[in-house]
Every structure is written in C-alpha cells, then in structure tokens.
Amino acid sequence: MTTVRRGAIALVVSAVLGTLAVPAAVAAPSPTPSAALPSGLYGTGDPTYDGVWRQSLALLAQDTVGVRPADEAVGFLTGQQCADGGFPSYRADAAKPCDGKLPRDTNASAAAVQALVALGGHTHVVQKTTAWLRSVQNEDGGWGYNPGGASDANSTAVVIGALRAAGDHPVRVTSHGGKTPYDTLLTFAKPCGGKDGGAFVHQAETPGVLADSTAAAVLAANNSGMVAKAGAKDPRGPVCEKAENVADAGHNGAAYLAKGLAGTGHFDTPPMPGAEDSAPKPDFGNTADAVVALAAQGLTEETKKPLEWLRKNAAAWAKENGPAAYAQLIFAAHATGTDPRAFGATDLVAGLNATGPAPASGDVSTGAKPKDEASDDSSPSLSTWWIVGVFFVAAVGFGFLLSGRRKNRL
Template identity: 40%
Template sequence: MLTAARLGAAALSAALLTGVAAAPALADVPTPVVPDGLYGKSDPTYDGVWRQSLALTALAGAKVTPADSAVGWLTGQQCEDGGWPSFRAAGAACDAKFEDSNATSVAVQALIALGGHKDAVDKGVQWLKANQNADGSWAYNPGNPGDANSTGLAVNALLAAGADPAGVAKAGRSAYDGLALYQLGCTAPADQRGAFAYQPAAQGGALAPNGLATGQAALAAVGGHLPVATTARTDAAPRALACPDPSAAAVPRADSGEAVTAYLTAQLAAGGGHLTQTLPGAAPAPDYTATAWAALSLIQSGHPQQAEGSVDWLLEEGGAWTKNGGDAGATASLLLVTQAAHRDTAAATGQLTALGPAPKATEAPTAAATTKPKGDNSTGQYWLIGIGLLVGIGGGLLLSLQRKRSQRL
C-alpha cells in the first residue's frame, strides 16, 4: 500500500514515490461496477482487496460480525494459486501478472483476524513464500525488484500466520534479510539512521528515507501485524541506533525495531505529531497513511506514549483523510489506530459499518476500549471513591436528622 487512496497498482504508486513505473499498466481496464459486498463506493480497481481487508480486520477488532457477502467477496478474489490481485471483476479469470503481494498480505491478515479460513490463509502464505525474491525481499508484482513496503507487509502476514520470517528464505536470504536491505544504517546521516527507503533500485541504489516506507516497514521490524493488539509498554524512549562502527551500513536485526521507532519518534515530534509527504511538483503535505502506520508501529513496539500525539492528530485532522468517513480504506485504518491506542472507537466503527453491507451482529464496545489511557489514574479513582463516601455519609446524617426532627414533632 503506497498511497492513501491506494492507487493500487505498483506502476502508479512507484510513479508517485520515485517517478519510475514498476508494474503492468492497468489504464485499459474498464471501470468496474462496485460489488454489493464491498466496503466503499469508489472505483475498486486499484484498492478493492486492500480496503476490504483493512475493513474486515478493523471490524473484527470492533467485535462486528460482517455480512457473509463481505467475507465471501474477499475470499472470492483469491486465485487458485493462492494470491490476490488488487481487484478482479466478477467472472473474470485470474491473471498471474496482476496478483500482488500487498493485496495478498493484507487479505491473509484479514482472514486470520476473522477466523475460520485456514485453507485460504495457508494458500496465501504459500503464494508469498513462492514469490519471494532471491534477496529475501518481495516486490509488489512478482518478477520485479523488491521494495520496503511490500517486504514489510509480507513479513506482517507471515507473523500473523505464525510463520517465523527468519525461516522463510530464498537462496539463503531470509525475509528479515530482505527487509534489512532498505533500512538506513550507520553510514547515513545521524538524523536518518533507522529510516527505511522505498526502493533503492529505482534510485540508482541509494537509500533515501521515505515516510510511508518507514511507517509500513516499521511494523514488520518490531515484529507486528494487523490488527495491533499489544498491551506492552516501555517507559523509556526508543534508543537511536548506536554506531560504534560508523562504516556499518547494515542495521543488525536485533537493533532494527528500536532504530526505526527512534527515527519515527523524532520525525513525528518535528512534524507536530504527523509525517509529511513531498511529491514531485507538489508542496509538502501531511501524510495520514504514513502517520497511521507509524503510530501502529510505535504502539506495537511498546512505546504507546510516543504515539499519543499522532493518534490525537489523526483523530482531530483525519476528516480530510477519511473524507468524513466516506473512504473505506482510510476509515478502516483510523479504526485500527484507535483500537490499538485504546481510544473511543464508536464513531469510526459506525462510519465503516455504514460503508458496507449490514453486519450480522455487533457487540457494544467495552469501557476499556473507549478510554484514552493517561498513565496512572489511581489518584483520580481515590478522589472519586472519597467523594462517594462523603456523599454517602452526608446523606446518612441528613436522614438521621430528619428522623430525629420528626420524632420531636
């Protein structure tokens, strides 16, 4: 996933990020009719499977049982070899050159979150393993150079499925080796260390920090997947990459997660709680999608306090991103963030539910899921208890005085 609206095909995504096309052109594909079971009403050509997968993952976390048509649409998009395309019109045959690792990775995570789809999940994982590059990475479409986003998403799917990425290898290079290709190490300027580049091959081999690539690859680097549901918390801030050997270009696996979260923490602080994207010919603009993935990665890594400002920003400014709840992919992403941060999920859940078929069942959110954590609240709780006791004592005294007065009368 390389843009907020997906633009789904790697050709368009890479053009936005690097100016280089890297996938089959889809310009001649006619605009399809939006299926009834699909979340969102916009053209699904480039993001149908992506937004459906995010929506189903987020709704599963919100204890919403989606309609059979919604789940059936996603499983029906899977090809016989196990991969998913960005979108396949009803009745259209699968075409291997349009299957992509991003759609497959998020679809696998969605079906795991829903439960009960072992065969489809196993086939999807096998497709990912079969289409790993010789350097350990994944490309958007098989046969192309790998990139950080696609590799990170594939690692997310492997982790969700219980497969150790260190043991998923091609030509002796593991998935973690593939991810490490894109992380900036000690040879980079100090303020760039820990970041991820999108696709060095498209930039003459140079590693240049990219916000969205960093946000998405970070979740894999810290050992996470969708949905993020960890309650881990480390009070200390993430540690920047230590460089006893300034000539070390590669980031050791043991330091990868901490290095990228330290980089993200600094970037978010400098940006007022959000990351920024700069596209050719355009002014710098807030990057909602990258910020959301950065927040998820920080929470997964045990640094939720470093993510709080970003979550606040997304909740306050995210209307433009979600089109006030009209964009299914963005709304689902916002719901995933609010769930991970233990914020109030009611609004995003309602907006997302309204964008698809009526769910089969919905559970009311619990108090724990709708409370923003603010550290130790025990003092406030004791004040409430004390006030309650005083009210009770005062009420008892008043009743006693009234009884005595009535006896005198």
C-alpha cells in the same frame, strides 16, 4: 500501516518516464470506473488498484472492534483469490479464471491473509495464499509489489505480518539462497547519524516516503501485522543506536518516527512534481500508521501527540477517503487503547460500517468464528492503504514509488 498508493498517476508517470512500477512482463490493469461494483465491496470508488486491499483492511478493522462483517463482504474477498493462491489488486469478474495478464499483488495477498486469519474459518484460502507468497519470494529473502519485482521494505513487511498471522515464523521462510525476510528488511535500514538516520527506505535506489516504509518495517521487526497492541516499554526511548539485528533496526525506525512527529504531531505529504500548489499537506495515513508502530515498539509516550492530532483533525480525511482510512484510524485507536467509537467527535466504527454492507448481526459480534471452510477461488463469489501514486524526485535523476499499501480511495 499505512496507506496505499497505486493507480492512475503511477501509470501516467511511468509512461512519461519510461519506467513501470510493475515488472515489464506483466501488464498493469486498466481502471474500470464505469463498471458496476460488487455488492459486497467496501467503498464506492474505482477498485482497480485497491479493491482487495481496502476490503481486507475494512474486514480486519471490523473484526478488531468486535463487528462481524456481512457474509457477502467476506465472500467478495475470498472470491478474489486466483487459482494459484495469489490475489490481484482487484478481479473484476470473479467467475472468470485469472490469467497471466492479471498481475498478482503481494501486498493485497498479504492483507487478505491477515483479514481472513482474524475472521477465522478460511484455512484453505489462507494456506493457498501463504504457499503462493513463499513461491514468489525473491532470492534476497524479500518480496516486491508484484512477483519478479525487486524487493522493497513495504511489501516485505506486510508479507512478514501475513506469515506471522498464519502461523509461519518468517525466520523459517527462506529463499533458495538461505535468506530470510529479516535479512532483506535489514538492507533497507539506514544507520544512525546524518539525514534520516534510523529510517527504513522503500528501496535503496528509490527511498520513497520514509514514514510509510519505516512504519511498516517497525511493525514487521516487532513480528506484528497491521493490528498491533502496545508493546512493553522500550527502555532505550526514542534514541537511535547501532543496530546489530532487525529488532535493533526496528527500535531505530521507531526513533525516527518519534522524531518526525515531535514537532507538529503529524507527517506531511510532499507536493507532487509539477503541482501548482507546492505546499506540503498533512499526511493522515502515515501519521496513523506511525502511531501503531510506535505503540508496538513500546514508545507509548511518543504516541500521545500524534494521536491527539488525529482525534482532532482526521474525521474529514477518513470520510473522504473511505474504508481503508477508517481502518487505519481504528488500528491506531486499538494500539493505544483509545475508544474508536469516540475518536474525538467521530465514531470510526459507524463510519467504517457505513462504507459497506451492513454487519451480519447488528454492530457487535458474539466473537464466534465461522467453522465452515470458505469456498475455493474457483467459486465466484482500498492508505491512504492504499490508491494514489506516491512519487518523488530523487537526489540523482527521477524516480517514483508505487508503495503498496497506503493512500486510500473510496
């Protein structure tokens, strides 16, 4: 779903603009590039902003292709959980209890739930996290990136995927005011007609990268998490129509994605404000996430062009950006019935495996799920999902987006 964007750029820009992407009451973590990385962690880059995210995507992608992750890799993830059930973006010292200065991350928490449910055997950890997610639900029914932050489409969508994975139907997860996550999701959907008709914005006042928030929302509207299979053919095709409910809005979002990919077969990333190179660059992560969303919506014909573009061009991007990037491509391959071990000239599975500890039993697992409960968070034990900041200049004034899940780091 795509790709995470967090990080140092967000802090720099927030300092310049005087606006933080996290609630003012919560201090943002400081990057720790010089710290030794845990042995079970995937990737070699600074994990401060995406450690839990990239780990979750890596484990989820391995499970999707039948690879049984190393026990230490799973242990690293479960050990990141705080006593209250939430996960931070990264917990440098898992032996030290989480405190109020360590922001909990709804996106990382939801991604961890999806991974641990898929792996099996971690019911206690999953239940604690879903209970925490329920406890920080906003009055409008959605979630922000950090507890207390305004709801956004990306965060709400990834939590919907986590709740569904854990067996909690989001329609029954209501706020004190009786609002469901779907109520919130609908508020981000743009009507048909005009610029960006059918897309989902990140937030009303900060639209963000629409391919990012739209792909995430389409999956949520289809009651899907990051791993999706092709849905039944959508008889309406890639045409935007009046939306009466979240399912209609999901269809319209997919139509927006299909339209955006119809020309070149890929999305572009706009240049950062003030960048010397003003030319847009291909956006591999959001293109991969859009392929998954289109497949889930049943617009499989519309996945062919972007999928082929990814097969021809995405190898270097994945190698540079690491585990979350490989995972996104594996999700795209899975959703379209494409062999991830022969993705163009690239073996995505081998590439992902090489970014972390060797799988528990060679390459392919037996499919058996561990029966033991994972240790509780008191035990010690990365999308582009994201994490470089995505910023944009809004039509009125300056704004920037810390959009949970998409640009990858190593």
